[in-house]
Amino acid sequence: MASPFLLVQQVVTALTAKPGNACPDTRAVNGTISQDQTQPGPSFPADISSIIAFLLSLSALGDWFKLIVLGGVLETCRRLAFHFYRKIYNSFFITATFEEDDSSYDWMMVWLSSQPFWKQARDVQITTRNFGLNSNAIMIEGEPEDSSSVVNGNRQLSYLPSTSSVHSFWYKRRWVRVTRTVREGYYGRREDVLEICILSMDHRILNELLIEAKKTYKAAEERSISIYVSDTNNNWRHIASRPKRPLNSIVLDPGIKDLLVDDAKDFLESKPWYSARGIPFRRGYLLYGAPGSGKTSIIHSLAGELGLDVYVISLSRAGLDDAALNDLISDLPEKCIALMEDIDAAFSHTVNREQDNETPSKLGHPDNPRSPPASTSRITLSGLLNALDGVGAQEGRILFATTNKYNALDPALCRPGRMDIHVEFKLASKYQARELYRCFYFPDSESDEEDSAEKPSKSPSEKDSSNSEPTSFSGHSHQSRKRKLRPAEVDVLAAQFGDVIPEREFSMASLQGYLMTFKIRPEEAIKDAPAWIEKERAERVKNAKAADVPVVPASDATGVDEEP
Ligand SMILES: Nc1ncnc2c1ncn2[C@@H]1O[C@H](COP(=O)(O)OP(=O)(O)OP(=O)(O)O)[C@@H](O)[C@H]1O
Known part of the structure; x- marks a missing residue:
């Protein structure tokens, strides 16, 4: 040539x-x-x-030309062969891909780890990841189920497909191939991708597998609620599952719990009613009032009661701006609880439109050390309002917002349609103190009631060692167990506790903290209460003096400036 x-x-x-x-x-x-x-x-x-x-x-040019034509023909043949191979492959195999960011990945992983074929697998990855579950759903065979065991705890072991090899198994008489690969995601983050190939021409088999995987996960998750937060890429990420909190463990003034539960249940069942009237199918609740009065607790408890997941929108998250907030809210699933805690804190100034343009330099000024620090959030009030009820706002969602500064909120934010129901949470009433005490010491089960025997007295060697230098720690240990009270006894003591605690002076969180120190000494909790109250009052005066603010009279100390 x-x-x-x-x-x-x-x-x-x-x-x-x-x-x-x-x-x-x-x-x-x-x-x-x-x-x-x-x-x-x-x-x-x-x-x-x-x-x-x-x-x-020209002989040489002819040779070159022939070579180019030959190359082109070969490449075309290669592409055609690959195209036909994919077509034939796709007509026999169904391929599904699951990305680590997505909840479906967790469902598949939990389901895969519960499959029996892992007993024979020769190449597996062992993990203690629980994919957001608290339960024992993905333990390996033979592992003790006692989750209270110190060794076992919540860190159960499970098998997963390893990334180095391809696994296959039979599912409903169909051959399934599992491949797990790791790829580089944003900012060099390593991300898992799971691929499932099913040898079947019928698409229903994939649906059945997905439904089974989802059911397995949801069954394992039944006693917990899933919490999602947004990551820096503005994707919702499942961060934890919390055990459901029974509604009766939260003590509020009569009527408040029923109001919230009934209203939310009614809302979830009223989609046709809303669409028939052209009203956006959304509901907002504003819970405001004293810190530690149960605002967050009731929201989590309601989520468990209604079977909804909680999506936490942190308005003060660095880097969150109006556009990102809008995306986040439009990405919410239908029927969920969106939670905005301390909605006032997203803005380092009063949340109203007049002050929307206030320059950040004025805030947290060094000349004014008591002014709040400038927020890193770039959310504006109008951005928040648009995100809440703009065109992208998700239908079917329940929004819960909490604040300790009700009066600082702009009326536009609180108006019906955005926040339909406003509930005030006050400091503990005598009734709440009594019910909290009852909740604390009420016997959990019959075995508790029977467990009335005193602990055996200390052996001589233990007595000797107790005379030596005391171990240095503060707080009250729960190691020793004393007799449990009978329900009738609890009622009597609870009433006494309610009498001792002053009306609307202490938060439920502080009463809970106090009772925790008397977990096994119910009678002493009542006896010591007056001294504790005096101590708390003295502390409050001291703190107020140090901060140079007037002491709030007990009856006004609700943390709320005025009624809605
Ligand atoms: N009404 C209540 N009944 C039972 N426990 C309560 C109640 N209020 C508060 N607690 C307890 O106090 C702790 C703090 O409560 P929670 O976080 O719900 O208060 P909050 O009102 O959301 O406080 P903040 O406004 O500071 O966020 C929790 O452990 C909770 O169990």
Whole structure:
């Protein structure tokens, strides 16, 4: 085959040759072989077809051309073969991909880890990840189920497909292939991708597998609620599952719990009613009032009662701006609880429109050390309002917002349609103190009631050791167990506790903290209460003096400026 150099030389020679000096080849092309060198030779072809014929006559160029055509044909054949292979493959296999960010990945992993074929697998990954579950759903065979065991705890072991090999198993008489790969995601983060291939032409088998995986996960999750938060890429990420909190463990003034539960249940069942009237199918609740009064607790408890997941929207998250907030809210699933805690804290100034343009430099100014620090959030009030009820706002969601500064909120934020129900949470009433006490000491089960025997008295060696230098720690240990009270006894003591605790002076959280120190000494909790109250009051005066603010009278200390 001619070299490119030779080829170029031939072409150049042909093109630059004078008629009289035409090379023999050229002349042969024109069919004229000059007999006489003095006579003018054949002329260089002038029209296109002659030029092409002329170029083709150059042997090297012809070889190159054939090579290009051959390469093109081979590549086309390769692509066609691959295309047909994919077509045939796809008509026999159904392929589904699951990305680590998505909840379906967790369902599949939990389901896979519960499959029996892992008993025979030769190459598996062992993990203690629980994919957001608190339960024992994904333990390995033979592992003790006692989740209270210190060794076992919540960290059960489970088998997973390893990333290095391809696994296959039979599902409903269909051959299934599992491949797990790790790829590089955003910011160099490593992300898992799970691929499931099913040898079947019927798509229903994939649906059945997905439904089974989801059911397995949900069954394992039944006694807990899922909490989601947004990550820095503005995707919702499942961060935890919490055990459901029984509603009766939260003590509120009579009527409040029923109001919230009944209203939310009614809302969830009223979709046709809303659409028939063209009203956006959304509901907002604003819980405001004293810190530690149960606002967050009742929301989590309601989520368990209604079977909804909680999506926490942290308005003060660094980097969150109006557009990102809008995306987050439109990405919420239908029927969920969106939770915005301390809605006032997203803005380092009063949450109203007049002050929306206030310059950040004015906030948290060094000359004014008591002013709040400038927020890193870039949320504006109008951005928040648009996100809450703009076109992208998700239908079917229940929004819960909490605040300790009700009066600082802009009326536009609180108006019906955005926050339909406002509930005030006050400091503990005598009734709440009594019910909290009852909740604390009420026997859990019959075995508790029977468990009335005193602990055996200490052995002589233990007594000896108790005379030595005391171990240094503060707080009350729960190691020792004393007799449990009978329900009737609890009622009497609870009433006494309610009498001792002053009305609306302490938060439920502080009462809970106090009772925790008397977990096994119910009678002493009542006896020590007056001293504790005095101590708390003295502490409050001292703190108020240090902060140079007037002491709030007990009856006004609700943390709320005025009624809605
Ligand atoms: N009404 C209540 N009944 C039972 N426990 C309560 C109640 N209020 C508060 N607690 C207990 O106090 C702790 C704090 O409660 P929670 O976080 O719900 O208060 P909050 O009102 O949301 O406080 P903050 O406004 O500071 O966020 C929890 O452990 C909870 O169990």
